[in-house]
Amino acid sequence: MLKEGWLWGLGSGLLLLWLGAWLRPAQGGRVLVMPVEGSHWLSMKVLATELAQRGHNILVLVPETNILIQSSELFRTETFPVKISKEELSTSLKGFQEGVFKRSPALMDIVIQVGRLVNFTGTQVEGCESLLYNKPLMQKMKEENFDLVLTDPFLPCGPIIATALGLPVVYFLRGMPCGLDMLASQCPSPPSYVPRFHSGSTDKMTFVERIQNFVMSGVELGLCRIMYASFDELASRYLDADVTYQEIIGRGAIWLLRYDFTFEYPRPLMPNMVFIGGINCRKSAELSAEVEEFVKGSGEHGIVVFSLGSLVSSMPKKKAAIFFKAFSMIPQRVLWRYTGEIPDNVPENVKLMKWLPQNDLLGNPKAKAFITHGGTHGIYEGICHGVPMVMLPLFGDQDDNVHRVATRGVGVVLSIHDITTETLVDALNTVINDSSYRQRMEKLSAIHNDRPMQPLDLAVYWTEFVMRHKGADHLRPAAHDLNWLQYHSLDVIGFLLFIVLIVTLATFKCCALCWRRCCRKLQKRKRD
Amino acid sequence: MLKEGWLWGLGSGLLLLWLGAWLRPAQGGRVLVMPVEGSHWLSMKVLATELAQRGHNILVLVPETNILIQSSELFRTETFPVKISKEELSTSLKGFQEGVFKRSPALMDIVIQVGRLVNFTGTQVEGCESLLYNKPLMQKMKEENFDLVLTDPFLPCGPIIATALGLPVVYFLRGMPCGLDMLASQCPSPPSYVPRFHSGSTDKMTFVERIQNFVMSGVELGLCRIMYASFDELASRYLDADVTYQEIIGRGAIWLLRYDFTFEYPRPLMPNMVFIGGINCRKSAELSAEVEEFVKGSGEHGIVVFSLGSLVSSMPKKKAAIFFKAFSMIPQRVLWRYTGEIPDNVPENVKLMKWLPQNDLLGNPKAKAFITHGGTHGIYEGICHGVPMVMLPLFGDQDDNVHRVATRGVGVVLSIHDITTETLVDALNTVINDSSYRQRMEKLSAIHNDRPMQPLDLAVYWTEFVMRHKGADHLRPAAHDLNWLQYHSLDVIGFLLFIVLIVTLATFKCCALCWRRCCRKLQKRKRD
Known part of the structure; x- marks a missing residue:
């Protein structure tokens, strides 16, 4: 037996050595990470951390005033001063959080959304300028001799820095407003079955919906010009060249897209697109003792997980009262990320938390439903762990996201403005007790999780690929x-x-000429 | 130490168990394989064999009269009688082999190519009919309760059987004449940068080339109708439904495309396309003692590998003499797949073989150049092992293939009709002695081999995926x-x-009406 153990040891040691060689990092590349604030960073951090763990030297550029980007033991950070103060950011954030609960007239909705986006990007471009024109810092970046820039082209700093430093760039994103990512990567998006932002359509449209989608695809092009005008101006000014932002980001080597076709509609793609939808979903870790006890205590009824995302953790008192009342009427226990005003009569089955271990809770077998604002991170975690959803879209792409989930029959959409205790209780009862929701969700989840390579491994592979080959020119279309x-x-x-x-x-002309000649001859003959 | 060995054993045993679970087959699916004769089968066999080795039950349908499809210990075969006799097939093949060495007038070339294709498909459709209307066999196929059909849509039998049996289907192909694969999978192919069959253009075209490509894309649509008319008729007749062949193959779950962008030009794709270009390339096995000795004896000059593919292994005496003479003038040793007439004065450095271990020879460090007809199998093996090529296109897609390789600067194209001893020696000397060819080829090879998953594993994964989920509907575009x-x-x-x-x-009209009224009033006033 001992001898066998040795043999096992030797054989397996060799196997491990081989595996180790196969999985080795690309000899410590140097990566500059330029993230985008908010939930965008939450999933990019997963890749930055993994790259660092695989031996790469990672430097993350962080604005001095920020919300979620924190330093880590695994990677270096370099902060840069920005014009906006912490107080201003806090006030702006509070205004934003309150704004999402205010109903805007239906027709004005899209205008308000675009207005918010233009306003947001304007502030961010200012922050970007603070970075780009910080000469000592930019000089330092040059001297760092990076192999690669990893960035989210949602904001222009990363792509502009990469161009200025002449470095290959890998993008990490879900998508860009106005579909600029698809335009820049030369990816066809036929308006006949690729629904546009905020169109409310699926990929199967009626004639009227196709007219609407076609018109919107035209309107989008116009809106894009307005929205990205400040990006174009900054890029041209900084790089001292007549370029558009679309051209700048068109130079990207690889597009790591947080896309998966259990969530997105099938559409044309390009060879340099890599699909890493659900990269933020991971095997559930153990819950803290306190939370574990609360979850266990839910018995056969299980738990409901409730979060409105990283940016919105409170709501007006009256709105919150609807939720508290509804939760008191269901047998499930509820874990709610809530930092707002706490009423006296919080139901016993509700646990309020400042930050929710969302992924770990959704991965718990007790999770029966997920109340979400419909951000892509939450939706992917829901699909990954197979938990039906009640969705309350607040802003941005969330309207489109929840529509996609609802059409797959794995979730119910409610309006945050029209929500009542009854509609909420009804929705929860539907997704929890109507077994068809769970069955469809389990099927969707099985397909989502059945991929030849895990999204994180794929993202690491292609990032390292770009470092190994100094780009991915062979995937760049001649378009x-x-x-x-x-x-x-x-x-x-x-x-x-x-x-x-x-x-x-x-x-x-020839025929006419021939005709005329024939006529003349005939006339002549007649005359003769 | 012993204890450590045990620990190693235990740890590694668990790892192996985990690996085993991860790599387990999909519990023995039942796969019906309907291959296409010739080199098409050579790479599909790789997948069929691997599926069998992973525990799936594979049945390959084989026409009684065939060239390369043989039975195997690993999978079952079921032969079916066809109208064409062995003699007829042999005569037809001989005619074809002789035909490729006959020059056709330049303008007639494409017409002849299409004519040959129509003739070939006509014969194959006959074979297909023999199978489809073989009632006992088709009943047996029904009773086999297959989970999946694996086929090459180049011929209609596989897709029609899959439709008749209501089974999901996985396609295995490089491409289809007229780009029917792209049309059927709803994949956009902008003629502005996706060169058409036989256009002689790359993906970077001048205005004139774009005009030519645009016109050809239109002509192709017309030619396709003629070419696939017999497929359409057979499908409609057999399935008793008004369908085109394009619609039939559009139902495919997964397209395993022998595509790789070190060879093909980057272009739009669809989500259900999986790229397995180079699936036929494998680590070189040991050579037989006799061949090994011949290769070793080549010294520092190395060897030249020469094959014109699975269908053409001989050539007219005069043509062969050019090759023999050229080979006598180079210091390399040559291994040539040749079954033609052998002259008396075969140079000492030439070894003639009936079948060449092509992959193993190209993978040998002594391989300095590869003389090929430009079939995709050979080209992928050349790229995979990094051997520069001298290419002599004979028929079909080979003209396009060699053009792609040549524009990457890793090979030289010669015309089989115009070849002389001098041009051949020059070409060989160029690719062997001009180090830039090898450098570019090594770079291309490194990129080709740097893939997150090996093509064979990817092909197996997606075939098993379709069996696990009874299709891949989530990847089917609404187009x-x-x-x-x-x-x-x-x-x-x-x-x-x-x-x-x-x-x-x-x-x-309104303006005109208003104008008229105004005019009237003015006139009235004037009159008054």
Whole structure:
């Protein structure tokens, strides 16, 4: 037996050595990470941390005034001063949080959304300027001799720095407003079945919906120009070249897209797109003793997990009262990320927490339902762990997200403005007690989790690939060398139509000439 | 130490158990394989064999008269009688082999190519009919209760059987004439940068080349109708439904495409396409003692590997003499797959073989150059092992293939019709002695081999995926529900133009009416 143990040891040791060689990091690359604040950072952090753990030297650029980006033992951070103070950021954030609970007139909704986005990007561009024109810091970045920039093109700092330093860049994102990511990567998006932002359509549209989607795809192009004008101006000014932001980000080597087709609708793709939807979902860790006890105590009824995302953890008192009352009427226990005013009569089955171990709770077998605002992180965790959802979209892409989930029959959508105790209780009872929701969710979850490689491994692989080969030029489509007219062959069609016209005219003229001569001859004969 | 060994044993045993669980087959699925003859089968066999080795029950349907499809210990085969006899097949093959060495007038070349294809498909459709209308066999297939059909849609039998049996289907192919694969999978192929079959263009085209490519993309659509008319008719007749072959193959769950972007030009893709280019390349096995000795004896000059593919192993005497003479003038040793007439004065450095261990030879460090007809199998083996090529395209897609390789600067193209001893020696000397060829090839090879998963593992994974989930519906684009007009939003554009016309006309009418009234009033006033 001992001998066998030795043999096992030797054989397996060799196997481990081989595995180790296979999984080795790309000999410690140097990566500059330029993240975007808020939930965007939460999933990019997963990749930055993993890269650091695999032996790469990671430096994260952090604005002095920030919400969620914190230093880590695993990677270096470099903070840079920005114009906005902590108080201003806090006030702006509070205003934003209160704003999402105020109903805007239906028609104005999209205008308000775009307005908010323009306002937000304006502030961020200011922060970006503080970084780009910080000469000592930029000089330091140059001297760091990075191999790669990892960034989210949602904001222009990362792509502009990468261009300025002449470094290959890997993007990490879910998508960009106006579909700029698809435009920049030369990815076709036929409006006949790829629904546009805020269109309320799925990929299967009626004729009227297709008209609406087509018109929106045109409107989007116009809105994009307004929205990204400040990015274009900054890029042109800083790089001293006549470029648009779309051209700048079109140079990206790899697009790590937080996409998965259990959530997104199937659509055309490009070869340099890598799909890492659900990268933030991981195997559930153990809960703290206190939370574990609360969860266990829920018995057969199980728990409901409730969070409105990283930015919104409170709500107006009256609104909160609806939730408290509804929760008192269900047999499940509720864990709620809530930092707002706490009433006296909090039901016993409700536990309020400042920060929720959301992934670990959703991965717990007791999780029966997930009340979410419909951010992509939450939705992917819900799908990954197979928990049906009640969704209350607040802003941005959340309306579209929840619509996608609802059409798959694994969640119910409620309006945060119209919500009542009854509708909430009804919705919860539906997703918990109507077994079809769980069955569909389990099927969706099984498909989502059935991937040849885990999203994090895939993201690491392609990031290292770009470092190994100094880019991914072999995946870059030649469409980048064409302008809009050329790409759509409109110049060719125009030329061919011109030729057809010339030939037709020439033929017509010849015929007319022949006809006239014949007529003349006939007239002459008659006269003779 | 002993204790440590035990610990190693235990730890590694657990790791192996985990690995074993992770790599387990999908509990023995039942797969019906309907291959296409010739080199098509050579790479599909790799997947069929691997599936069998992983515990799946594989049945391969084989026409009684065939060239390369043989039975195996690993999978079952079921032969079916076809109308064509061995003699007829042999004569037809001989005619084909002789035909490729006959020059056709330049302008007629494409017509001849299409003619050959139509002729070939006609024969194959006959074979397919023999299978489909073999009632006892088809009943047996029904009773086999397969989970999946694995087929190459190059021929219609597989997709039609899958439809008739109501089974999910996985396609295994490099591509289809006229780009029917792209049309059927709803994959956009902008003619502005996706070169068409036989266009001689790369993905970077001049205006004139774009015109040519645009016109060819139109011509292709017409040619396709002719070429696939017999497929359409057979499918409609057999399935008793009004369907086209394009619609039939559009139902495929997964497209395993022998594509890789070190060889193909980057282009749009669809979510259910999986890229397994180079699946036929494997680690080199040991050579037989005789071959090994010949290779070793080549010294520092190394060897040249020469094969014109699975179908063409001989050539006219005069043509062969050019090769023999050229080989006598180079210091390398040559291994040539040749079954033609052997002259008396075969140079000493040439070894003629009936079948070449091509992959193993190319993987040998002594391999300095590869003379190939430019079939995709050979090209992928060349890229995989990093051996520069001299290419002699004979038929089909080979013209396009060698053009792709040549534009990457890793090979030289010669015409089989115009070849002389001098041009061949020059070409060999160039790719062997001009180190830039090897450097570029090594770079290309490194990129090709740097993939997150090996093509074979990927192919197995997605085949098993389709069995586990009875399809891959979540990857199916909604574009399949749209007709051509709808897909391109032409109905929407038409409707919007109509509305604009109506509004313009109405406005014009209103203005005219107002103008007339104003005029009348003015006239009245003047009169008054």
